[in-house]
Amino acid sequence: xxxxxxxxxxxxxxxxxxxxxxxxxxxxxxxxxxxxxxxxxxxxxxxxxxxxxxxxxxxxxxxxxxxxxxxxxxxxxxxxxxxxxxxxxxxxxxxxxxxxxxxxxxxxxxxxxxxxxxxxxxxxxxxxxxxxxxxxxxxxxxxxxxxxxxxxxxxxxxxxxxx
Amino acid sequence: xxxxxxxxxxxxxxxxxxxxxxxxxxxxxxxxxxxxxxxxxxxxxxxxxxxxxxxxxxxxxxxxxxxxxxxxxxxxxxxxxxxxxxxx
Numbered sequence: 001x002x003x004x005x006x007x008x009x010x011x012x013x014x015x016x017x018x019x020x021x022x023x024x025x026x027x028x029x030x031x032x033x034x035x036x037x038x039x040x041x042x043x044x045x046x047x048x049x050x051x052x053x054x055x056x057x058x059x060x061x062x063x064x065x066x067x068x069x070x071x072x073x074x075x076x077x078x079x080x081x082x083x084x085x086x087x088x089x090x091x092x093x094x095x096x097x098x099x100x101x102x103x104x105x106x107x108x109x110x111x112x113x114x115x116x117x118x119x120x121x122x123x124x125x126x127x128x129x130x131x132x133x134x135x136x137x138x139x140x141x142x143x144x145x146x147x148x149x150x151x152x153x154x155x156x157x158x159x160x161x162x163x
Numbered sequence: 164x165x166x167x168x169x170x171x172x173x174x175x176x177x178x179x180x181x182x183x184x185x186x187x188x189x190x191x192x193x194x195x196x197x198x199x200x201x202x203x204x205x206x207x208x209x210x211x212x213x214x215x216x217x218x219x220x221x222x223x224x225x226x227x228x229x230x231x232x233x234x235x236x237x238x239x240x241x242x243x244x245x246x247x248x249x250x251x
Contacts, residue, residue, distance in 0.1 A: 017173050017180070018182070020173075027186040028184055029189065031193065089172065117189055
């Protein structure tokens with residue numbers, strides 16, 4: 001018989017499948033791919049759990065939606081308009097939209113950050129829901145300064161010293 | 164034998180994919196891809212079949228000798244158990 005092998009599954013097909021499962025009322029998870037939600041969520045380190053929205057969406061919610069191009073994206077709601085939502089990733093400083101209600105199929109219910117599942121009520125969840133959106137115009141300088149400080153900190157450590 | 168956790172099996176572009184859902188998804192992040200044989204065995208497990216019933220089902224469905232089917236079945240069951248999907 002054919003041997004079992006590790007295979008790569010097409011991301012678009014996989015997310016489409018996850019969307020179907022959420023439509024059936026299930027909660028599913030997906031590893032983070034890409035850097036648009038940093039510094040909250042980091043590529044290949046973190047993961048999200050999501051389900052079909054079961055309440056009205058509001059500012060600060062992280063949502064999964066499908067762009068008109070077909071691409072699946074998970075970003076955060078910044079503003080609700082009459083015709084949809086203005087949305088941006090936590091790493092971005094430009095709003096996208098309006099994204100219509102019908103394009104949104106998933107509401108993020110918890111995230112696995114640095115190996116730990118957190119949800120509404122935890123410090124970092126609330127910080128990125130409430131405070132980070134207010135910093136939209138100055139995010140890029142903050143992130144640049146943070147990265148520079150991190151690099152400086154790494155350089156000042158002795159080679160081989162425990163982190 | 165008993166499946167540990169909650170999974171959904173679906174086909175994606177010819178692959179059988181096992182996706183954890185609900186609480187299981189929080190513990191097991193990712194998915195498992197299987198070939199047609201693996202998918203057939205998993206389906207049997209979800210129906211509560213024991214090893215003998217699974218073996219009979221494989222012999223009925225695939226052109227394979229009883230020895231080879233038994234060897235592959237045991238190997239997959241052991242692997243599923245070792246990875247926490249199955250309680251033997």
